[in-house]
Amino acid sequence: MIARSRLVTVLYVLPALALIGLFVYYPLVANFGYSFFRFSAGAGDMTFVGLDNIERLFSDPVIRTALGNNVLYAVVSILFQVVGGLIVAAWLTRLLGRRMGAILRSVYFLPAVISMTVIALLFTFIFNARGGLLNAFLDLIGIDGASTAWLADVDTAMGAVISVSQWQSVGYITMLYVVALQQIPAELYEAASIDGAGRIRQFWNVTVPQAKEMIFVAMILTVSGAFTVFNEPYILTRGGPGNTTQVLATYMYNQGFFQNQMGYASAIASVIFVITLLLSIVQLVSFRSGKD
């Protein structure tokens, strides 16, 4: 009887674990294996090529561009989302009435629920050289000669792509912070204010330490998001012009499904995984040691 009930319990857990195992863990392991082969998308044979793909990673200039873009993505996202989001959340919870704060954070959050395809296609209208909304606005406020093709110009394309990501995500991170800041007891602010702390001191001495866990979560989300980003550059620029807006994920897709170099693409995917794993470990360790 007891043996039978244990069997039943295992049956509850099994389907979910089987799916996760087959579709999440198996591909992860297989991907590392694939990195040492050359093969194409069709059913053809896989040829063992040893470390060829790995060596190629180090000599490929596009990898350097892509990695640089991912790092830029991470830095900008930390500034706008982790830092900017916290400041906005503090303003929403401390300065605005409850109703106004709730309305604004919903407005800010709205882009986060909309598909990136919709947003990116909308922004192609905004960034168009001719008839684009941004250039029309610059004309309107009297900045002449603003006919930049924002997404096609080597100098502006990456900035334009990253700004779309910020447009979508700052409100999401702000919402995270608002939930955390609402848990901070008002007495802490009152005590600080009695001690003579102004707004900025209160922010540093109360808000930041109290929101530390959420800041940590926001860091993980934005930084790992920055190193796995695909949709925005793919839809807005396909990694162009040239390879200037290529990031690791778009380059992996390009190598695998356009150049049909699946082995090399797997090696790039392994790089993405190693980076995100290292970041998680670093952040986890620094968070643990920073705690108390």
Place this chain on the structure above:
Amino acid sequence: MSASDIREASLPPSTSSAGTATTSADAPAAVRMRRRPTSGTEGSVAWNIPVYVILAIYAILIAYPLFWMVISSFKSSTEIYADPWGLPSTWLVGNYAEAWDRGISEYFLNSVIVTVVSTIGTVTLAALCAYGMVRLSHRTGNVVLVLAMGGLVVAPQVSLIPLYRLLDATGLLNTYWAMILPYVAFRLPMAIILIRSVFLSVSKELVDAAIIDGCHSLQVLRHVYLPLSRSVLVTAAVLTAYFAWNEFLFAIVYVDSDAIRTIPAGLMSFRDALSTDWGVLLAGLVIAALPIVLVFAFLQRYFVAGVAAGSVKG
């Protein structure tokens, strides 16, 4: 993130909807509200003005492009080009009919199928798994939890190529399952962790009472656990639906045929087919965005609860 964080966060935050101000977390907020006028005035009203301006500009930056998308979806291409700021001279409601007929209806239906099946699948399997976990011994339950949490670390991007071969080998490529199975697998860890944290708080006495009443184990799940966890089940469902409705990478790589494309992937071919018909394209974008915006409007507190659970963004 520890399980206790998730448990706290997964309770619907009381502040997100005005009607439910009963939990203890509300008390400090209420106190703060009442005292703010006296404690917050350090001659700093002038300070607030730039802040209000910044918040207003930020709100306009977000709202205006969306507003523009809706307004322009009623215009002709020539009018969008010639007069980007004005209202439509005639409201071309026909843009919506045309967008719907030229592909959006099919993509929409596909998105509904994929989203509904993925959501039901994820929540069902996650609830069963979470139930198994609370019945297992402490140690075995923790092993399952670690496996689920590890799944959160793996980005879908990393699995792209092996999954492609797996789906190819099993003949699932280019079917609904090529999207549904990966979506369920990648959302399960989040759903399991959320649901388990609530199941853990179900009292042992209730369970024993149900067993004495003659419930077998599935009935205990149905009559004791599920009714007590409604809000976390909705949270998990909303988050899965949100992910499945918007997912792009798997949808463009694993599906070739236009007949089963979901909206995010379908919009790409829609755009290519309509390169000059801006009003119709924008109407298509509005149709694509509308359902999830409506879900957000009505189920906002579950979104917020999910967001608070932290690591759940797609």
